[in-house]
Amino acid sequence: MMNPKTQNKVAIGSLYGIAGLVVLILMALLGYILVSGVPQLSWHFLTAPAKAFLEGGGVGVQLYNSFYLLILAMLISFPIALGAAIYLYEYAKDNWVTTTIRTAIEILSSLPSVVVGLFGFLFFVVRLNLGFSILSGAFALTFFNLPLLTRSIEDSLRTIDTTQREGGLALGLSRWETITRVILPAAVPSILTGVILSAGRVFGEAAALIYTAGQSAPALDFTDWNPFNISSPLNPMRPAETLAVHIWKINSEGIMPDAKAISSGSSAVLVLAILLFNFAARYLGKRLYKRLTSA
Amino acid sequence: MSKEILTTQDLHLYYGDKEALKGINLNFDAKGITALIGPSGCGKSTYLRTLNRMNDLIPNVTITGTIKFKGENLYAPSADTVQIRKEIGMVFQQPNPFPFSIYDNVIYGLRIAGEKDKEKLDAVVEKSLRQAAVWDEVKDHLHESALALSGGQQQRVCIARVLAVSPEIILLDEPTSALDPVSSSQIETTLLNLRHDYTIITVTHNLQQASRIADRTAFFMNGELVEVDQTKNIFMNPAEKQTEDYISGRFG
Numbered sequence: 269m270m271n272p273k274t275q276n277k278v279a280i281g282s283l284y285g286i287a288g289l290v291v292l293i294l295m296a297l298l299g300y301i302l303v304s305g306v307p308q309l310s311w312h313f314l315t316a317p318a319k320a321f322l323e324g325g326g327v328g329v330q331l332y333n334s335f336y337l338l339i340l341a342m343l344i345s346f347p348i349a350l351g352a353a354i355y356l357y358e359y360a361k362d363n364w365v366t367t368t369i370r371t372a373i374e375i376l377s378s379l380p381s382v383v384v385g386l387f388g389f390l391f392f393v394v395r396l397n398l399g400f401s402i403l404s405g406a407f408a409l410t411f412f413n414l415p416l417l418t419r420s421i422e423d424s425l426r427t428i429d430t431t432q433r434e435g436g437l438a439l440g441l442s443r444w445e446t447i448t449r450v451i452l453p454a455a456v457p458s459i460l461t462g463v464i465l466s467a468g469r470v471f472g473e474a475a476a477l478i479y480t481a482g483q484s485a486p487a488l489d490f491t492d493w494n495p496f497n498i499s500s501p502l503n504p505m506r507p508a509e510t511l512a513v514h515i516w517k518i519n520s521e522g523i524m525p526d527a528k529a530i531s532s533g534s535s536a537v538l539v540l541a542i543l544l545f546n547f548a549a550r551y552l553g554k555r556l557y558k559r560l561t562s563a
Numbered sequence: 564m565s566k567e568i569l570t571t572q573d574l575h576l577y578y579g580d581k582e583a584l585k586g587i588n589l590n591f592d593a594k595g596i597t598a599l600i601g602p603s604g605c606g607k608s609t610y611l612r613t614l615n616r617m618n619d620l621i622p623n624v625t626i627t628g629t630i631k632f633k634g635e636n637l638y639a640p641s642a643d644t645v646q647i648r649k650e651i652g653m654v655f656q657q658p659n660p661f662p663f664s665i666y667d668n669v670i671y672g673l674r675i676a677g678e679k680d681k682e683k684l685d686a687v688v689e690k691s692l693r694q695a696a697v698w699d700e701v702k703d704h705l706h707e708s709a710l711a712l713s714g715g716q717q718q719r720v721c722i723a724r725v726l727a728v729s730p731e732i733i734l735l736d737e738p739t740s741a742l743d744p745v746s747s748s749q750i751e752t753t754l755l756n757l758r759h760d761y762t763i764i765t766v767t768h769n770l771q772q773a774s775r776i777a778d779r780t781a782f783f784m785n786g787e788l789v790e791v792d793q794t795k796n797i798f799m800n801p802a803e804k805q806t807e808d809y810i811s812g813r814f815g
């Protein structure tokens with residue numbers, strides 16, 4: 269039998285080992301993607317449209333589509349998630365209705381995104397006749413994102429102490445005023461962090477989009493901002509392949525001669541964007557918290 | 564007695580089917596400090612929180628009996644809890660300033676009520692902080708976060724925050740038990756300054772504190788009011804044996 273001290277050392281040692289291994293695998297993965305991808309990056313690559321058969325295509329349209337879809341999906345899902353989280357955490361009593369809602373959210377958040385994508389295809393694309401479009405994609409992403417975001421906002425509300433709620437109410441604020449004027453402002457840094465992190469997940473999502481936003485990226489005319497024109501970047505009814513879908517597509521059926529290079533470059537862009545989201549989330553969350561709590 | 568501002572008659576409160584208050588009859592005259600004392604779990608906080616309807620927030624609470632504030636039934640169906648809590652303010656055991664500036668903390672209630680006049684708000688901030696005896700310490704950092712203050716300063720800012728909405732009654736639940744002795748005595752001074760203008764009801768575990776600041780003291784035990792009287796009578800010459808035992812430290 270080992271004595272407790274040795275036991276402790278062995279346990280800590282193996283935990284460090286496991287943690288180190290995870291970090292190592294992650295670094296290797298990131299390193300590989302960045303080392304093979306970053307050399308492909310250029311202003312041309314980031315802005316030029318893709319080419320189907322020839323060398324020298326870029327990912328400009330896909331990159332733009334990814335951001336546009338992300339913003340639309342967030343515009344739809346954030347207000348709903350915020351409302352749902354406020355209802356669930358601040359108002360709902362513990363009864364079978366809320367238990368059902370919570371269970372539904374749990375299940376939704378663990379649905380594989382392919383399933384969400386296929387549902388989006390059957391419902392939005394076919395049934396509602398929205399076609400392969402930004403809008404179908406944004407709705408599918410909303411389904412994907414809503415449960416995650418609701419939970420993360422609910423967690424943010426949970427971090428605000430009950431004494432704050434009592435403080436607001438005891439001042440003669442109504443329940444709603446207490447929530448909107450005391451609790452939400454106090455929770456903003458943590459809600460924002462949650463939103464940005466979920467943006468990262470949405471940004472990298474491919475499976476939910478393949479059959480909803482589609483796999484083609486018609487050329488865009490960046491001088492035409494009338495959303496009713498088919499080549500306008502703002503048109504929500506056009507098909508819109510995103511960066512993540514592009515990577516998947518090139519690797520499964522890309523026939524341009526520089527497919528490998530484009531795929532590596534796109535992966536690097538995707539990874540860099542997601543890293544950026546994560547760092548931005550930390551930085552902004554901390555900054556905002558400091559702003560709110562000091563000076 | 565016509566100057567009674569708050570009256571409770573035969574007040575029972577149940578958490579589920581556990582009876583926490585067993586028929587309390589207790590009235591408060593306008594102005595002055597009343598201390599509520601008694602062993603842990605005897606229902607002091609529960610009683611205090613019925614007075615501004617903070618118990619409404621807890622599920623499964625049943626309340627019977629009558630509480631009247633200036634003759635109006637606090638629990639009447641038409642009673643407006645928001646209005647009640649403006650007139651009957653509350654300070655908690657743990658200082659709970661909002662994570663905003665000192666200035667914003669103090670004027671929060673007023674600003675949400677729609678007051679925009681900058682001069683008026685400035686005046687209220689200064690007056691309330693002075694009344695709470697914390698003005699000199701914070702006047703140069705009004706726009707810094709209230710969370711950067713010491714616990715005692717935070718608690719006095721919380722008192723100022725309540726004063727700013729001009730309540731008639733201030734309820735305090737062990738306002739000094741989370742504070743060091745120096746901060747505690749500053750809070751006591753603050754309360755003594757306020758007793759001429761407000762009706763103050765404070766829960767305390769500190770018997771010396773009760774004897775130092777309270778005009779009247781009420782002794783609770785097991786959900787019942789054992790005795791209420793002038794503070795010096797309670798401490799020097801209690802009518803009930805239980806009170807005497809508690810005061811002399813035989814239990815509790």
Ligand SMILES: Nc1ncnc2c1ncn2[C@@H]1O[C@H](COP(=O)(O)OP(=O)(O)OP(=O)(O)O)[C@@H](O)[C@H]1O
Nearest residue numbers: 578581583601602603604605606607608609610621
């Ligand atoms: N939310 C609640 N649900 C159920 N029972 C409660 C609740 N709050 C208090 N009680 C019970 O009611 C009784 C009175 O509690 P209360 O908090 O009023 O006592 P107290 O006199 O303030 O005690 P302390 O001096 O420890 O603060 C206790 O037995 C307590 O366990």
Ligand SMILES: [Mg+2]
Nearest residue numbers: 607608609736
């Ligand atoms: Mg208590």
